[in-house]
Amino acid sequence: MCAVRVDHHPVDHDGAVARLRRSYAAVPEGEPVRLAKRTSNLFRPRNAPRAPGLDVSGLTGVLDVDPVARTADVQGMCTYEDLVDATLPHGLMPLVVPQLRTITLGGAVTGLGIESTSFRNGLPHESVVEMDVLTGAGEVVTARPEGEHADLFAAFPNSLGSLGYATRLRIELQPVRRFVALRNVRFTRLEALTDAIAEVTATRSWAGEGVDAMDGVMFSPGEAYLTLGTFTDHAPAVSDYTGQEIYYRSLRRRTRDALTTYDYLWRWDTDWFWCSAAFGVQHPVVRRIWPARWRRSDVYHRLVRLEHRHGVAARIDRLRGQPARERVVQDVEVPLDRTAEFLRWFARTVGMTPVWLCPLRLREPSGPESARAWPLYPLRPGQDYVNVGFWGSVPIADGAADGDVNRMIERTVSESGGHKSLYSDAYYDRESFDRLYGGATWRQVKDRYDPDHRLTGLYEKAVARQ
Numbered sequence: 001m002c003a004v005r006v007d008h009h010p011v012d013h014d015g016a017v018a019r020l021r022r023s024y025a026a027v028p029e030g031e032p033v034r035l036a037k038r039t040s041n042l043f044r045p046r047n048a049p050r051a052p053g054l055d056v057s058g059l060t061g062v063l064d065v066d067p068v069a070r071t072a073d074v075q076g077m078c079t080y081e082d083l084v085d086a087t088l089p090h091g092l093m094p095l096v097v098p099q100l101r102t103i104t105l106g107g108a109v110t111g112l113g114i115e116s117t118s119f120r121n122g123l124p125h126e127s128v129v130e131m132d133v134l135t136g137a138g139e140v141v142t143a144r145p146e147g148e149h150a151d152l153f154a155a156f157p158n159s160l161g162s163l164g165y166a167t168r169l170r171i172e173l174q175p176v177r178r179f180v181a182l183r184n185v186r187f188t189r190l191e192a193l194t195d196a197i198a199e200v201t202a203t204r205s206w207a208g209e210g211v212d213a214m215d216g217v218m219f220s221p222g223e224a225y226l227t228l229g230t231f232t233d234h235a236p237a238v239s240d241y242t243g244q245e246i247y248y249r250s251l252r253r254r255t256r257d258a259l260t261t262y263d264y265l266w267r268w269d270t271d272w273f274w275c276s277a278a279f280g281v282q283h284p285v286v287r288r289i290w291p292a293r294w295r296r297s298d299v300y301h302r303l304v305r306l307e308h309r310h311g312v313a314a315r316i317d318r319l320r321g322q323p324a325r326e327r328v329v330q331d332v333e334v335p336l337d338r339t340a341e342f343l344r345w346f347a348r349t350v351g352m353t354p355v356w357l358c359p360l361r362l363r364e365p366s367g368p369e370s371a372r373a374w375p376l377y378p379l380r381p382g383q384d385y386v387n388v389g390f391w392g393s394v395p396i397a398d399g400a401a402d403g404d405v406n407r408m409i410e411r412t413v414s415e416s417g418g419h420k421s422l423y424s425d426a427y428y429d430r431e432s433f434d435r436l437y438g439g440a441t442w443r444q445v446k447d448r449y450d451p452d453h454r455l456t457g458l459y460e461k462a463v464a465r466q
Helices: 013-026 080-090 105-111 150-155 190-203 247-253 261-265 275-279 284-289 297-310 312-319 336-349 404-415 430-436 439-449 458-462
Strands: 062-066 071-075 092-094 128-135 140-143 164-175 179-187 213-220 223-232 256-260 325-335 355-360 385-395
Touching: 013 128, 013 164, 062 080, 071 080, 071 105, 080 092, 080 105, 080 261, 105 164, 128 150, 140 150, 150 439, 179 190, 179 261, 190 213, 190 223, 190 336, 190 355, 213 247, 213 336, 223 247, 256 261, 275 297, 275 385, 325 336, 325 404, 336 355, 336 385, 336 404, 430 439, 430 458
Parallel strands: none
Antiparallel strands: 062 071, 071 164, 092 164, 128 140, 128 164, 179 223, 179 256, 213 223, 213 355, 325 385, 355 385
């Protein structure tokens, strides 16, 4: 079977890349470079650039899906929502589908992503076969695991646009079925939870049933759940969490559940995990009048950006005599054998709840070759990790400063042998940052592909907020 054109309207990919290059050339030297895109899943505040953004308007589609080779050619600004819409009709999905609809494929590769298939498929960049990258030198090069640009291929994940922007990516796909059958397994001891994660990761099964997807939620150290998903073509009944029902609450009520595969992929997006509660959307009355089309992560994110810009809630807190609050929005990877210890520390010290749990292991090679290392986010091949996600704010204690809790989390994660994603606030000094995020490798690749350093540096993006 030939490759299938999934867009009925031909995509002028070459023309879109040409417009991107022209817009890049038009940015005055010395001005920061940014993408002109409407949505963002970043929580890093940054200084507003004076120059116009890069024209990526024509780089938002799926070019081809090859159901025989199980690959897709995808433009860099294509959202996972559009990508899934293109692949599911073929009974296929990306190896890892990050949990929010408007995350782009290029963003997940250059900025990392994770989801419930990560315990067997690793991170989104590990399914990339090749990619075209607009470099800081204004050139478009095709990077593959081997060959002339293998250094760029290896350093691109977690480079956050500091080395270039992906215009096209070819990714591997996996077969899926119509439904996902779910088991919500409760644990009252965190060590029992981590033992179960280790067993499922090693055997891809639990209690005699196969497991294709695994994530979980901790409500407290004495109440945590693993949700074990199995792809199936048969489900006697399916739930719908896009209406009045709220997905994360179902973990406490149902030991067995089922969703369509489509609804499973976006189960967390409707309520932005549980963060929609901050806007009142989980209140039954508000939920009935809040349009379903607005129950989406990108809508909530826009509301958060408005709050950051105008500070209405912060002013109301001050008028009420409430203490200022520190934003604590992070995803961290902790080695599995330190996860129970970290979760107890977090519950005792930070106290935010719930938290998301997503087991992770770098993808195992299919042949005799050794597992690939990714120098800018150096997780250890063969090591089991758990991504712990927590998103909210905490009151700033008397005598403390904004950022103190985040700095404490950074130290504890590093002491545990883990790593922190860089989509939100970071406070590392440059020496620590370079040690944790492959600074020496980044500089070598930066000097080759962006010799004039036109693109903002990795440390400057992640920590200095430029």
